[in-house]
Amino acid sequence: MKRNFTSPPVVLGVDAGGTKIMTAYVDKSGTIYESKRYPMNRSAQPDAVNSIKNAVTDFIECYGGERLPQAVGLGTIGHIDTEKGIWLHAINIPINSPVPIAEELSTICHVPAAVDNDVHAAALAELKWGFGPTCANIIYINVGTGIAAGIISENRLIRGASNYAGELGHMIIDPEGEPCACGQRGCLEAVASGGGIISAANSGLNAYPGSVLNNLKSEGKLHAGTVFQAAEAGDEFAGKIAGRALIALGTAIVNLVNLLNPEMVVLGGGMLREKWIAGYLHEYTCSRALAPAKKALKGIEVSALNPEHVGVLGAACLAWNRL
Numbered sequence: 542m543k544r545n546f547t548s549p550p551v552v553l554g555v556d557a558g559g560t561k562i563m564t565a566y567v568d569k570s571g572t573i574y575e576s577k578r579y580p581m582n583r584s585a586q587p588d589a590v591n592s593i594k595n596a597v598t599d600f601i602e603c604y605g606g607e608r609l610p611q612a613v614g615l616g617t618i619g620h621i622d623t624e625k626g627i628w629l630h631a632i633n634i635p636i637n638s639p640v641p642i643a644e645e646l647s648t649i650c651h652v653p654a655a656v657d658n659d660v661h662a663a664a665l666a667e668l669k670w671g672f673g674p675t676c677a678n679i680i681y682i683n684v685g686t687g688i689a690a691g692i693i694s695e696n697r698l699i700r701g702a703s704n705y706a707g708e709l710g711h712m713i714i715d716p717e718g719e720p721c722a723c724g725q726r727g728c729l730e731a732v733a734s735g736g737g738i739i740s741a742a743n744s745g746l747n748a749y750p751g752s753v754l755n756n757l758k759s760e761g762k763l764h765a766g767t768v769f770q771a772a773e774a775g776d777e778f779a780g781k782i783a784g785r786a787l788i789a790l791g792t793a794i795v796n797l798v799n800l801l802n803p804e805m806v807v808l809g810g811g812m813l814r815e816k817w818i819a820g821y822l823h824e825y826t827c828s829r830a831l832a833p834a835k836k837a838l839k840g841i842e843v844s845a846l847n848p849e850h851v852g853v854l855g856a857a858c859l860a861w862n863r864l
């Protein structure tokens with residue numbers, strides 16, 4: 542295929558999660574051109590790393606005739622040394638020894654490469670193409686299987702001493718609370734993440750035989766989104782689970798708002814997209830946050846970025862920022 546020299550410059554964004562990899566060409570305005578999905582093989586570290594490298598190689602082979610990227614960015618899970626481009630450690634993808642992944646992707650694509658964790662990357666996408674142009678101080682909260690945050694202060698992502706800032710899921714909201722996978726008790730994630738909500742539903746179903754959650758479970762449709770829908774429709778048990786999750790999340794947000802004084806809290810991920818949830822959290826926060834912090838807070842809003850695409854958009858941001 543003939544290369545189209547008139548098309549705008551693009552970078553290659555690579556979003557590598559626990560089950561799939563998405564790759565896309567993205568221009569400077571955040572427009573996605575070609576995109577493709579690949580499976581992630583996470584049997585062992587070499588399989589996972591090869592899944593990413595093979596996806597990038599295939600994508601360039603498929604679409605390199607039309608465009609070539611100016612840089613490549615990878616957003617993935619775990620702890621990353623973004624300065625050196627090294628994937629240090631991850632659990633859901635078994636990364637146990639450091640991988641110089643930016644260098645490896647740079648070798649495949651012959652362009653500069655950058656890597657960061659996916660929630661940092663998504664927060665950067667929010668800064669560039671979401672609420673960022675109107676807000677310099679944003680807390681981006683991703684609620685999905687787990688919970689994490691990207692903190693933007695004065696248009697800059699707060700990375701911390703070792704690029705590990707934002708592990709909101711392990712903010713302890715109840716020291717006597719239930720055990721969390723991290724070894725502590727009462728972490729936000731144990732109550733308010735998708736995983737926490739499903740496990741609360743499963744463990745209480747017997748006590749609520751009339752709950753619609755029983756039907757959802759037998760139909761294979763029991764997930765956090767349907768629990769919130771059932772709660773809104775008036776199901777008592779779903780209401781208890783959703784209420785507990787939202788109070789935990791609201792408590793975490795009040796703490797963050799008092800601590801960091803953001804203008805906007807943005808809810809990312811697919812789980813909290815129903816408008817009433819953002820409204821509830823806003824009301825909860827405004828009735829508890831300190832007055833000056835509350836006054837500066839313009840809102841708690843669902844991200845305008847498509848949750849299906851925010852991963853590759855974030856990865857593309859890493860690439861654009863690398864140039």
Ligand SMILES: [Zn+2]
Nearest residue numbers: 711721723728
């Ligand atoms: Zn924890």
